[in-house]
């Protein structure tokens with residue numbers, strides 16, 4: 045996982061509530077065998093509507109998305125996080141996220157930042173003209189207009205994101221403990237190894 | 242001091258802790274990992290990019306199921322028939338390539354052992370009591386019917402298990418769902434689990450691992466227990482469990498991947514000690530009376546929308562919860578139903594008997610018992626029976642069940658997920674109804690615009706005969 049400590053740039057002012065994973069990436073895209081390339085299908089239904097923020101040249105390549113309540117609800121497809129990353133989005137700011145989506149986002153180094161609705165309203169305004177700056181180290185979102193919003197994040201997740209520690213890498217540090225467990229089991233419960241049929 | 246009385250779930254959990262972290266999360270060892278083609282390609286890609294290997298290929302088993310068409314797989318000359326959908330073909334090829342590359346046992350689409358992951362695991366004796374089992378599929382809880390702690394995981398977790406054979410987890414709360422009494426005629430395990438889902442609601446089990454207990458569960462075959470545990474996720478539970486007993490052991494003995502000889506005896510002694518101790522407590526207990534369970538059917542687009550077949554389509558305004566009123570209104574619109582309509586007045590055009598919930602031999606026998614000597618109704622356009630594995634298919638054919646189905650006008654197919662989800666060619670057309678033995682009646686689950694009524698195999702067979710949702714008890718001698 046790439047370390048990520050800050051994100052600065054344009055933001056798509058989407059603002060929509062209950063953006064479910066079918067909106068983020070429709071089911072037809074689940075047949076892919078790659079994590080990349082899903083950006084083309086990202087927000088497909090929204091992009092079908094004229095004047096949508098994703099096709100507005102003013103926001104082209106924005107690394108931030110601002111959304112409403114309950115972002116990422118619905119199915120557990122991790123493809124949602126992959127699709128957003130592939131579109132170039134590094135952070136989403138919303139008043140709340142579905143548990144599964146924030147877990148999937150974290151596992152893929154995508155920041156899911158919770159801020160209250162009034163902060164969201166303000167950032168939606170700012171995004172129309174200026175850049176937004178998210179600093180993970182200080183846990184703040186700032187704008188060129190002296191706005192400063194503090195956010196909470198689980199300290200363990202923060203550590204992993206800033207240091208680019210992926211969960212697998214972290215668990216692999218416990219390799220010795222895993223080996224010890226395996227040795228203990230193969231002695232006490234040898235029948236646990238399946239017969240290769 | 243006496244050791245603390247423990248539930249089955251606590252025993253399995255405690256036996257699998259590799260490490261406990263300060264915040265209470267545990268590194269849990271995974272005994273069995275089932276892999277299919279949809280949620281694994283990116284996990285293998287991740288391993289390749291990071292230069293990692295599969296830690297325990299011997300504990301991993303790969304089998305294709307979701308994308309496979311259920312029509313013939315070999316032509317007259319024994320050659321593979323190519324898969325028409327290029328993306329499905331690509332996903333299947335990826336698994337076929339990844340499994341040998343990472344040293345994982347792979348069951349080919351034309352192997353008699355091939356089938357739906359959750360049918361194959363128990364059938365091969367790969368799934369065992371007291372083990373932890375994961376798969377990148379939310380119906381993995383199915384294997385809990387054997388007394389295994391089994392649950393679905395996402396693709397990053399699939400990669401994590403492949404690389405480390407562990408998962409970082411926090412312990413769930415425990416719930417007992419006790420079903421006491423005796424099931425009436427025509428009432429099957431599927432009706433029991435639909436009824437439970439109706440009582441608990443789609444999120445009633447959230448945050449819990451459920452142990453199903455009581456005389457009704459004890460009296461069920463393994464097939465029936467797998468059906469119940471399969472749908473644990475439909476009432477929100479992380480996993481479902483049934484304590485292993487002599488029925489379980491008799492089912493497993495002699496299965497190809499199950500322990501043999503001295504190993505079998507040692508395993509048996511271990512399994513016998515797994516049952517919940519007298520005096521152990523659950524965080525929540527729900528009791529259900531078997532006499533309250535009728536042959537059941539869903540009317541809406543959530544598995545909690547359950548009614549006895551004798552019921553009528555509900556009026557959304559009678560629901561207490563305003564958000565449920567809104568949801569019910571939308572459901573009825575999608576389903577094309579009017580409040581007050583008797584369920585038995587609803588015509589169906591499609592019948593699907595299959596899926597990891599109901600495609601085992603006992604399910605096919607129950608459907609065949611109703612269809613024997615009968616024909617499907619004229620208004621039934623599409624009716625398919627999809628065995629859960631090649632071995633189930635073989636057994637059914639040896640018993641002559643396939644003839645009963647085809648004589649009645651139903652199609653007899655090759656094993657796979659089929660019309661359980663709209664990912665392979667088996668789909669229900671938009672606006673049409675299907676009496677289906679699968680586990681989800683979500684909007685679009687069986688194809689865009691498809692209207693699903695979840696039922697038991699016997700009830701699906703009854704609907705095939707009459708062309709309407711039907712109380713199977715009226716067709717029984």
Ligand code: SF4
Nearest residue numbers: 380596597658661662
């Ligand atoms: S049959 Fe349906 S629920 Fe079961 S594994 Fe296949 S798609 Fe999933």
